[in-house]
Each structure stands twice: as structure tokens, then as C-alpha cells.
Amino acid sequence: MSSLNILSGGAAQGLVATLVADFKARTGFAIAGEFGAVGMMADRLRQGTSADLIILTAALVATLAREKLVVPSSIADVGKVETALAIRSGDPKVSVGNASDLRAAFLAADAIFVPDTKASTAGIHVAKVLEQLGITDAVAARLKIYPNGATAMRQLAASDAAKPIGCTQSTEIISTPGVELSGVLPPGCDLATTYTAAITTKAENAAEAKLLIDLLTSSSQHAARSCAGFVRLEQSPN
Structure with missing residues (x-):
């Protein structure tokens, strides 16, 4: 079976999964590729990994366009994704209405599961927030760092x-x-990141890649995007 190859941030993995059956029915193609820290995915493309489509942060996609690795006219925003707190199912929810609440929540935890603090969008932000809250050293031994958010959440x-x-x-x-x-990060510590799709300049299946972008961004998929955690751009708090 033919496959559309994707390099994507982990933030889009759940949404893409909801479109697999529809995409296959329309094209006969499966969806394959990698989902992980956005910096790592961008480097995969730079290093020559075969991909028809990328879904990364808007800033990274713009950089890749300047590097002539994606087709500028194909770039389309999917939506914004907020950085948030997670709890193990069944554990009490954590309420963090402000920075002091967030600081207390981190200090109360005996294990803090996060994605790569150097290559992933959320992980980089978590490291900044811990520094901002003045607790980097206090929680260092409790940080459980994994290559991407999905892996970190499975470990949690x-x-x-x-x-x-x-x-x-x-x-x-x-x-x-x-x-x-358990809730998004509070004002002053929050982050909402725009995720963008684009066809690569070396795409072998450009027509199918365009169709997937159309599915990802169409108004008919608003409910699917919302259920997956994407915030409509015009309604984003940032």
C-alpha cells in the first residue's frame, strides 16, 4: 500500500489519527512517518529524511520555507495548541489559577513528566517556566524528561x-x-503555539499531501480539531 510520509510535532498526532480512515478512503494511501519534538523533526527533514508533508510550529515552518525545504504556497495554519498540566487518571485535579498556584503544584509533585527540554516546544517552555518561578534547582531531581510529550504522558x-x-x-x-x-498554564506562564502544515519541496506525493492539508484545515473538521485540543486561531487567548 502507498503511504503519505509525514514529519510532525507530537501535538498533531491525535488529530492526524482521526483522519486516517477518511484519507485512505479518498486516496488509497496510508499515513506513515514520525511524530516527535519539533526541533528533531525539522532536523530530520534537513538531513534528508523522506517526507511529503510537515506539521510543525509556524516559526519552524517559516524557517524551513526560507531554507527552501517546503513549498511556501502550500503553508496552512492548523490551529493553536496550549501548554497544559496533566494528571494520572483518577488522581485529583490540580487547580492553577496563577503563577503561585503553579509553583506550588510543581513543588508538591514527587515526579514531573515533561518532553525534551531542548528540542520540544512544550519542554523548552517548561524549562523557562521553572526558571521564571525560581524552582529549577528545587525540582531538578524530580524531572522525568522524555523525547516527546506523548512518551512523557505514557510514562506518567x-x-x-x-x-x-x-x-x-x-x-x-x-x-x-x-x-x-488538568488545565492550561495560568496567565504569565502560558503558551499557545500555532501549528502549521506544508508540503515539502521533495514530496513524492504532493497531491495527496495537499488533500491531507485540506482535511486538517477545513471548516468541516473544526469539531475534530477542537476535540483533539486545537484552539481556533481567531479565538486563541494570545
Whole structure:
């Protein structure tokens, strides 16, 4: 079976999964590829990994367009994704209405599950927030860092810690069994990131890539995007 190859941030994995059956019915193509930290996915493309389509942060896609690795006319925003807190299913929800609440929540946790703090959007932001809250050193030994948010959330779900917590993008929390969304980060510590799709300049299946972009961004898919955790651009808090 033919496959459309994707390099994507983990934030879009749940949404893409909802479109697999429809896409296959329309094209006969399966969807294959990699989902992970956006910086790592961009580097995969730069290093020559075969891909028809990318779904990364808007800033990274713009950079890749300047590097002539994606087709500028194909670029389309999918939506914004907020960075949020996660709890293990069944654990009490954590309420964080302000920065002081968030600081207390991190300090109360005996394990903090996060994605790559150097290559992933959410992980980089978590590191900045911990520094902003003045607790980087205090929680360093409790940080459980994984290559991407999906892996971090699976590890949170399986954790036997007494009071674990997770922090990654809301879409990765929503799509992972065994964890629950506990709320987005509060004002002053929040982050909403625009995710954008584009066809690569070396795409072997450009027509199919365009169709998937159309499905990802169409008004008919608004409910699917919302359920997956994407915020409509015109309604984003940022």
C-alpha cells in the first residue's frame, strides 16, 4: 500500500489519527512517518529524511520555507495548541489559577513528566517556566524528561509515584490513555503555539499531501480539531 510520509510535532498526532480512515478512503494511501519534538523533526527533514508533508510550529515552518525545504504556497495554519498540566487518571485535579498556584503544584509533585527540554516546544517552555518561578534547582531531581510529550504522558500514566504531574501540550494529554487534562498554564506562564502544515519541496506525493492539508484545515473538521485540543486561531487567548 502507498503511504503519505509525514514529519510532525507530537501535538498533531491525535488529530492526524482521526483522519486516517477518511484519507485512505479518498486516496488509497496510508499515513506513515514520525511524530516527535519539533526541533528533531525539522532536523530530520534537513538531513534528508523522506517526507511529503510537515506539521510543525509556524516559526519552524517559516524557517524551513526560507531554507527552501517546503513549498511556501502550500503553508496552512492548523490551529493553536496550549501548554497544559496533566494528571494520572483518577488522581485529583490540580487547580492553577496563577503563577503561585503553579509553583506550588510543581513543588508538591514527587515526579514531573515533561518532553525534551531542548528540542520540544512544550519542554523548552517548561524549562523557562521553572526558571521564571525560581524552582529549577528545587525540582531538578524530580524531572522525568522524555523525547516527546506523548512518551512523557505514557510514562506518567504508568507511574507509581505518589503525586506525579505532567506538563506538555494539551493535544498530547488528550490523546494519551491513562492521563487527564488538568488545565492550561495560568496567565504569565502560558503558551499557545500555532501549528502549521506544508508540503515539502521533495514530496513524492504532493497531491495527496495537499488533500491531507485540506482535511486538517477545513471548516468541516473544526469539531475534530477542537476535540483533539486545537484552539481556533481567531479565538486563541494570545
